[in-house]
Amino acid sequence: MSETLIMREHLLSLHFRLLGLLAGWLAVALPAHAVAGLHQAVADVTPEIQAMFRALGSLGEVALGGGLLVAALSFWPHWHGTDRPAWQRFAAVFGLFGAAAIFLAGIPAMQRATDMEPGVHGVPSLLLLIAMFVLFLAIHRKEGEPRHVDASRAETGFALVASGWIAFLVILVAVPIACAWSLVWNRGGSGWGGLFGGLESLVSARYWSLGCLAGGGACGSAVNSIVLGMLVATLAGLLGAALALFVHRAGSAVRRSVAVLACLPMITPPFLVGFGLAQLFGKAGLVSLMLETVFGVTSTRWFFGGYGVAMAQIFAFFPLAYFMALHALDSLGRAQIDAAKYLGASNADVLRTLVFPVLRDPLAVAMLVIFVESLSDVGNPLVIGGKLRVLPAELFYSSSSELAANAMTGVPALLLVVIALAMTALKDNVARRPAISEMEAPSGEPGRCDLPRTLSWLSGVLLVATALVLIGVYAAIGVGAFSEGGKVFAPFTLDNFSRGFGFTLTAGGIELTGSAWDSLLASLWCALLASLAGGAAGMLMVWTLGKVGKPSARFVGNLSSYFFSIPSVVIGAGFMLAFGSLGFSELGAWFMIVLAILIRNLSICLRFGAIAMSRLDRAQIEMSGLLGASSATTFLRVATPTLRPVFVVCVAYGFIRSMTTLGSVLLLSSAENQVATTFMIDRIGIGEFGVGMAYGVVLAGCIAAVLSGGWLLMSAHRHLPGWGQVMADLKAAIVLAEKNGVRGVAR
Amino acid sequence: MVGFHGVSIEARKVSLSLGDRRVLTDIDLRIEAGDFFCLLGPSGAGKTSFLRVIAGLATPEAGELLIDGERVTARPPQKRGVGMVFQGLGLWPHMTVAETVGYGLARQRLPDETIRRKVGTMLESVGLTEFAEKYPGELSGGQQQKVALARALAVEPRILLLDQPLSALDLTFRTQLLGDIHALQRELGITTVMVTHEPEEALSVADRVAVIRDGAIRQIGSPAALYDYPADSFVAASVGTANLLAGKVFEDETGQMRFNSDATGDVPLFERLHRPTAGSALACFRPTSVRFAPYDAMTDTSDSVWMTGRIVRSEFRGGYLRYSVSVANETVVCDLPHRKAALALPAGSEILVGVETSQIRFINV
Incomplete structure (x- = not known):
């Protein structure tokens, strides 16, 4: 098959997938509003009938109806083939979504968003239970097998866990986003009018204006976001690839130090990288001042705006491209390069035809x-x-200022979701293509390709420049934390720390007087909970997916993959829309924050789980079963000891990510419940730069302290993997999680 | 096919280290033009390293390498005229079969038409014409092997290097493909060096074989010479099953050299046979060299050694029956030809095991 044919096939399947997404959405949304519109047409009939129509006019009912339809289809003789469970699974997920939407819509606080009569809880709960049961049956049943719940108890348990997982994602991710849809639809009234009003607001100039290109004012935020994203993706990708090309041939010392350097931005809140860069390149920044004194270049405020954001994002996100490129280069076998070499390929030829x-x-x-x-x-x-x-900032501003007015909140969220899902579908298509690494030589000897001299120089220079900038960024933050007002050349002070983290010793013990203590402690607790839960969920789910049968595992994996590709800031916004007005207690609000952090980490947790499982020899597990151990016993006695080192790495990485996440918690936090990152950004927002930077230092210290504490604890029990193993696992998990998402985590 | 001609290869005191590890020590050998030469040895013996030295993918730290009488020790791989099939094949998954086979030709800046023609001829000779537009991932293991072979041969190299080319294939297919490779090599007359750890592969196709261990050559010779006259017990065991009975050689009072072991008893060694010096020695003979006789038979001991033993085990191997016979404290393996409906002797039977003295090789240890 020729390259073009393969390309065409990929594009075709991409189109089908995008069309499928669109069709699924239309199938739910359009009838919902068509039906809802009817209640206006029947305005003169009794209020009861009118209320019924209005109640029908929500996404939930239509989804439920769609679910029933799909379920009915599976009994149609034509469809009555071997893949009935597949139809059942779809029907059940539709049903689950619908029932959950109705259930949530029945809560009084949700009326506004869904145009639904309050107080109908019994029926939706029942529907929810039925949908979950159908999903459970569909997952439990293996393809082509009769419908009996006659398998062993263990298998039932696994099916229960898998269907619970799907329910968890549908209720916590899909339904909240559907609320954003509803907000947009019902903005200009319900029914068709609302539909068109909603569509109008989706394409309004506020988001899509090309004014800055035409010279007439500012561009829309969606346009800005897309242009910024394309710019950052291209440059960060090229930077990562150049560094990988250099490091790939370098010795292990360079490899290790670049790995550490590349890991830093991955475990720092991205905005802190931007803030550090501002310390260097801002109007009063170190580099700007140097340029001014040495070359007489007048420093300007160019940094604050698109350039600065792009620069910050390039340095914050290039490690991903670096790791993926390095992984690909390392997978190139020695034989593959040698074969080209002896056939007369020059270094440039090898680069062009292989690398x-x-x-x-x-x-x-x-x-x-x-x-x-x-x-x-x-x-x-x-x-x-x-x-x-840009869109996320728009979402932030609109949700803080306009939610009460029931205005634009939904639109940026929807645009973010649509763009992100389209990109994810595109990414999946690329990731699906046969990779060169799949043909790796059994000897596994890594190949080393030499670069042409100019490229070698260029990549070396880029590496040094990147290293200098990154070191500068962290140094600027470190110095700023100990300077008055956070300025690099200001006198030394501990004031920043004492304001944020001051404490006094009293007779009763230590009194924490600093303003940042609450958020720091809260962050520690949330991160600890979320990382432990994520690690456990990752291992458990991979174990589960290995047991429910291939079609079910694939279904769960694919569905989860799409859920996890939704930007975390949207998940936070969805939580706020769906559950924010339920009047949660403070504990409930914290619960939401932990959940949002957890969902952000799950995809990588599952990857860690898959890596751990790949360490297990199938024979070890089967032998345990043959000797009469139950599935649970096998998991605990045979699997767990093998999984433990990966679990440790997974929890550690999840902990760092949780401590440094901003997007997923920004919209959920308020003055009462703040975590470290939101507190930091507040300080920076009100001009207390020094305290913000001091917080960055303390955060790093906390992370280091918790990790080394955990390290000591674990090393006492000798559950520790070596450093090389840690880095290898981390790299593999990150690369695979980003490349394939959750797809194919089960063997 | 035209364009091929065999060249000789000569290694003079070639030594190679990888890191701190010495992998080749003073390799001295000469491969004649047009020979099919095999390097046989266990994994880690240095076979592949030597192949890489010939290819120029590894530079020896001492010694020199001559191809066709020319010193090539410092010459880069692409200038040596070698074609190589790697153990892992090293096929490129993003290139079709035709692109892969034409890769080397394209590097020579040949016109497209010539490349197409040569690729076509090459694919035809390995029987892959209809797979020209397939990707490696769409081919079977054997077909991938042939692609790797065609890629190596397409540039009309002077030397073909095969690094365990068949290790990934199953037995039946291996035999067939080896036959194909051998026939092609004979047809082209190209000097070929193959690395393998399977004695059957080496013995069946090679003109000459070098047995290599720990980076040093233990013996070089024709397959039959290695099989019949192994230089040491390692060579004896690497080229096939061998019975090695420990004993000692001494000179009796009449000046006659004799070998004595618990199993064989006293065996006089004659001048015309290869004679070891006095000291510890092994009596080495192949399982096919033995005869059986009833335990109480009248045996002729003038030209044969007869040992009393008890059958421990018998295995039916198709063409022959393999008996393990316990003689003194040692186990002697005996292969006896099988004919239809022949009876196997049951385990526990007492028998006499006879070997002609001329079939025994005495090796000093």
């Missing part, structure tokens, strides 16, 4: 992922964005 084709797909995946990361990065636009309007 670039090998790099192409992983780099494309990395760029698409970086695009989505840039799209959903809210911190940098808020901190150094100046007047730059």
